[in-house]
Amino acid sequence: MDHFLYKSGLLHAEDVPLPEIAAAVGTPFYVYSAATLERHYRLFVEALAPLPHLVCFAVKANGNLAVLKLLGDLGAGMDVVSAGEYLRARAAGVPGDRIVFSGVGKTRAEMRTALEGGIRQFNVESEAELRALSDVAAAMGATAPVAVRVNPDVDAGTHEKIATGRKGDKFGIPIGRARAVYAEAARLPGIAVTGIDVHIGSQLTALAPFEAAYRKLAELTVALRADGHDIRRLDLGGGLGIPYTRSNEAPPLPADYGAMVRRTVGHLGCEIEIEPGRLIAGNAGLLVAAVIYVKTGEDRDFLILDAAMNDLVRPSMYGAHHDIVPVAEGPPGAPTQPFDVVGPVCETGDTFARGRELPLLAEGDLVAFRSAGAYGAVMASEYNSRPLVPEVMVKGDHYAVIRRRPSFDEMLKRDTIPEWL
Ligand code: LLP
Numbered sequence: 001m002d003h004f005l006y007k008s009g010l011l012h013a014e015d016v017p018l019p020e021i022a023a024a025v026g027t028p029f030y031v032y033s034a035a036t037l038e039r040h041y042r043l044f045v046e047a048l049a050p051l052p053h054l055v056c057f058a059v060k061a062n063g064n065l066a067v068l069k070l071l072g073d074l075g076a077g078m079d080v081v082s083a084g085e086y087l088r089a090r091a092a093g094v095p096g097d098r099i100v101f102s103g104v105g106k107t108r109a110e111m112r113t114a115l116e117g118g119i120r121q122f123n124v125e126s127e128a129e130l131r132a133l134s135d136v137a138a139a140m141g142a143t144a145p146v147a148v149r150v151n152p153d154v155d156a157g158t159h160e161k162i163a164t165g166r167k168g169d170k171f172g173i174p175i176g177r178a179r180a181v182y183a184e185a186a187r188l189p190g191i192a193v194t195g196i197d198v199h200i201g202s203q204l205t206a207l208a209p210f211e212a213a214y215r216k217l218a219e220l221t222v223a224l225r226a227d228g229h230d231i232r233r234l235d236l237g238g239g240l241g242i243p244y245t246r247s248n249e250a251p252p253l254p255a256d257y258g259a260m261v262r263r264t265v266g267h268l269g270c271e272i273e274i275e276p277g278r279l280i281a282g283n284a285g286l287l288v289a290a291v292i293y294v295k296t297g298e299d300r301d302f303l304i305l306d307a308a309m310n311d312l313v314r315p316s317m318y319g320a321h322h323d324i325v326p327v328a329e330g331p332p333g334a335p336t337q338p339f340d341v342v343g344p345v346c347e348t349g350d351t352f353a354r355g356r357e358l359p360l361l362a363e364g365d366l367v368a369f370r371s372a373g374a375y376g377a378v379m380a381s382e383y384n385s386r387p388l389v390p391e392v393m394v395k396g397d398h399y400a401v402i403r404r405r406p407s408f409d410e411m412l413k414r415d416t417i418p419e420w421l
Pocket of ligand 1: 058060061079102103162199201202203237238239240275276277278279314318374375
């Protein structure tokens with residue numbers, strides 16, 4: 001459930017009509033609902049409540065400081081994958097002991113940043129990284145708390161580009177080698193083992209792959225404890241999928257996920273960490289755009305929007321579906337027609353949807369892409385020298401710009417022409 005509903009024929013974000021924001025901010029823009037973010041975060045907390053737990057929001061899904069502050073103030077931890085994300089979480093007021101650091105390629109400089117600022121745990125993905133982290137920590141006179149990310153060889157059954165738990169994927173340590181790696185970790189001076197980590201992919205629409213992975217994790221916990229390791233935390237990763245269409249998708253709910261977590265690892269007495277990104281932010285955000293032109297093609301009509309693949313790359317990158325809805329709702333039974341919905345960028349890949357059935361829209365009309373709150377603004381670029389899209393947060397009947405649109409002047413000023421040119 002989200003808080004983007006039609007009231008008096010106009011799509012609202014909570015109590016604010018979207019045309020009001022469009023008039024003030026210009027299009028395109030992202031808009032997030034504070035109430036929806038909060039609700040989705042609380043669903044996870046409730047789902048895990050019987051167990052000691054920390055819900056760490058995956059900052060990669062939406063790194064805006066206002067979003068992180070909202071979640072951090074509710075008690076959320078953060079899952080970060082770069083020094084930049086770490087610094088964002090800290091700038092949003094999240095203490096280091098609620099931040100886990102994931103990712104296959106942490107640099108020594110990034111490790112230092114996190115150790116200096118305070119960190120709950122590094123999720124380490126290779127023996128090489130383990131040794132580097134030990135060196136960095138030992139040189140600082142510190143000890144790095146570590147969970148080793150294991151690769152359980154489970155197929156998440158999701159899009160090829162976002163499945164991460166199969167043995168050929170670049171992520172984690174093969175689960176069969178885990179005991180040897182933990183033995184090495186125990187010998188390293190700068191490392192303190194605290195737990196085990198797993199993340200098998202994103203946009204999972206079934207519980208079975210999670211369940212298979214978590215059962216393997218439970219077995220490994222028992223084996224590692226028998227080897228003398230202090231396994232206190234299990235980081236179960238993120239990945240729970242969301243419905244991208246209103247009609248035919250029904251991914252498992254956080255409550256079902258929580259019950260499965262209790263069933264598979266609840267008996268181990270570990271603190272449970274999870275790293276959801278998409279489920280918290282995805283359906284808490286829209287991308288709002290305006291129609292620039294309606295173009296009649298050879299055999300189809302194109303709706304040319306002022307948003308493009310650089311603003312929301314998921315359709316061109318993953319073939320992802322986003323529902324597109326008119327901001328002004330037509331009367332019931334109003335005629336529709338199929339449109340190819342495209343942006344102004346100069347490649348055919350800049351296509352959001354083909355043959356999408358929409359009302360008879362005209363120049364200047366507003367449309368909204370649903371489910372754009374996760375992996376939307378964070379993946380935007382300035383391709384075609386298009387300014388990064390602004391972001392707006394709504395809470396009740398008020399809103400604020402939480403990232404403004406840069407001016408062309410600012411964009412130009414970032415480049416330097418060498419004096420010898
Ligand atoms: N933890 C780790 C270690 C991850 O790699 C990810 C996502 C998450 C947590 C959060 O997963 P979520 O709950 O959001 O599914 N750009 C792609 C998604 C990439 C996901 C990468 N890792 C997309 O737009 O679909």
